[in-house]
Amino acid sequence: MNLLPPMLRPISYFTPKPPWRRCFNTCSEATVTANEVLTILETVNHMESALEPVVPKLSSEIVSYVIREQTNPRLVFRFFIWATKRMRLCSRMSQSSVIDMLVRDDAFELYWRTLEQLRDCGLPIGSAAFAVLINGYAKLDMAEKAVETFGRMKDFNCKPNAFAYNAILYVMVRKELFLLALAVYNQMLKSNHSPSRNTYDILMNGFCKTRQTQDALQMFDEMTQRGIAPNTITYTIVVSGLCQAKRTHEAYTLVEMMKASGCPPDLITYNALLDGYCKSGSIGEAYALLRSFERDGYVLGLNGYTCLIHGLFIAGRFDEAHGWYSKMIKKGIKPDIVLCTIIIRGLSDAGRVKDALNFLNEMNERGLVPDAYCYNAVIKGFCDLGLLDEARSLHLDISKLDCFPNACTYTILICGMCKNGLVGEAQQIFNEMEKLGCVPSVVTFNALIDGLCKASKLEEAHLLFYKMEIGRNPSLFLRLSQGSNRITDSASLQTKVEQLCELGLILKAYKLLTQLADSGVTPDIITYNILINGFCKAGNINGAFKLFKNMQLKGLSPDSITYGTLIDGLQRVDREEDAFVVFDQMVKNGCMPSSAVYKSLMTWSCRRKKISLAFSLWLKYLSNLPLREEEKIKAIEEDFKEGKTEKAIRGLLEMDVNFKDFDLVPCTILLIGLCQVRRVHEALRIFSVLDEYKVIVTPPSCVHLINGLCKEGNLDLAIGVFRYTLEKGFMLMPEICNQLLKCLLRSQDKKDHALDLISRMRSFGYDLDFYLHQTTKFLLECHMN
Structure with a gap:
């Protein structure tokens, strides 16, 4: 017998038909029995011990031959399952081939019967036999079947190895069931199976794709x-x-x-x-x-x-x-559908929808078939520009194609209609969508509910919200909140899942988690926030709070937007004390208030002439940010209280510049607030400091400054601010322009300044026939005469 190393042996070594190959060739679907298979396997066993130096090569040859040349799938499965107990016989190539057979021929039932027959014959079954089943189900996106397979391994006296664990972890991570995946991972550790690099790759990849980066980094450190x-x-x-x-x-x-x-x-x-x-x-x-x-x-x-x-x-x-793009084409690199979609979306987002449409039409010439993403990008571009007829027209054109339009197409159209105030048309599209069997997503519902709220159709928005809830299966929370073993939060849910996994009830744990998100369209935190905002703006603060409590009963935690909306709603109905109670509750519940919440409180405090409170609120926000020096913040607050507004604002700006996160909004709120309480000179100091730091002051700030300066009779300073707006390219509303011009024309020594401003306005592009009021025109004519 040739005992040369495999790499030196001629390829023809494996060409003669050895006994095991002749034996397989005589097998057929009708004649093969379990005993005959055992005889074949014993022959292979004998050859394995006799040919120890060439076993790896011979083993791979046997498996490949059986899978490639046998027309009897039962024999293939029997041989493969037997081979899984001898890892040298079970190569990655053979596993891949069996998975392909399972998927291509829908042979899962036959495979299960084969497993049961071999178990009944007393043959031990390796973990890899189940790993291929799990991978086969995963390939067909049959996650529940994959989990069931993993759970049934104990029925065959088979303990999962690292390969089986990795296979099921991949399924769970793909379905974003991280709670279950981590429970199975812990079970893997407890069973003394060391996780491999592949185990960590699967978990980290899942975390990264769902933006849970910190969890991925923790896994990286653990690895x-x-x-x-x-x-x-x-x-x-x-x-x-x-x-x-x-x-x-x-x-x-x-x-x-x-x-x-x-x-x-x-x-x-x-x-x-x-x-x-x-x-x-x-x-x-x-x-x-x-x-x-x-x-x-x-x-x-x-x-x-x-x-x-x-x-x-x-x-x-x-x-x-x-x-x-031109450079790429010159190098002979052809664009794919992903790059074309990026270009189409980029052009559409930039308002160059016609260019995007032309590019879309050119794709066919390049042999590329546009998909839903390409068409949806152009439809969204039309909607963003308010060209709703063009968007609808393109939607009708693509409706003739297979798989078009999809839920995203309808959602884009509904958003476009609502944005342009055509809520009735949006509702028609929504109804059309349902008639065609196109299931609305949570984003679709959110868009229409938001549109209805903005159109003051609060009752219809609320009905649509209830439709979302009724259309789903009974809430997991309501089903499981009864009895002693109740689930009330994420911590108790995690405990329940881990307990089920410990008992080997993986499928039950899987179903428990999937029922939580089952149904299609469950109202999410965004839905609640939209509807709460609608109630607040309508002045129905009690309705908003009812939704707020209902949301928490359904297991959803309020976020910064929820609290901010309620705080703003309470301020609208002049319940300032209650607003600060909600703010304190927010902090107590561990929800860090965002800058938007602080800005809302600042705005309302300024409107109530509580400027110092507004300023201290923003400093409180800054003190919660990392690396901010508390002593500097206190010094800034003291300067403001002592009337050293310019120094205080300069300190704020220097702090922002150091941390490269300058925010103009708080300065704008304070500037406008100072104008509202007739502290115009302090507001002007803020304006000067901002200009010194090359920060562009907003048009509303300029309007309040001009108004305040006119009322105080400081017309020279008002003219300076107005000229600033012309330099920066702002076009102010007619009311403020006429207010300044009338003050100048009525003044004995400022009338010529009015003529200069009118001349500058004309050259800037102001339509003076439209902008100038009759009183202003009359005063101007009097001055000219």
């Missing part, structure tokens, strides 16, 4: 603490997750760490980092990265060009995007 070295795939997953979370500098540091650890980045890593910088608007840094990548041997391909062009469209640098 390295267990002594598992990350490879290029692992690093790339985390780099991509950090970039999606706009933590690009951390992603860059990780890539540098890769290089230092001797794990070179590949094209996918480079593209992920390049895409992160482009999407975050750091185009200059993206170009610098590209140059450094090229020094490492990176060649810009289709994916790289796609990242750059997408980033340039986001940044509004259309000419550069077009330049890179």
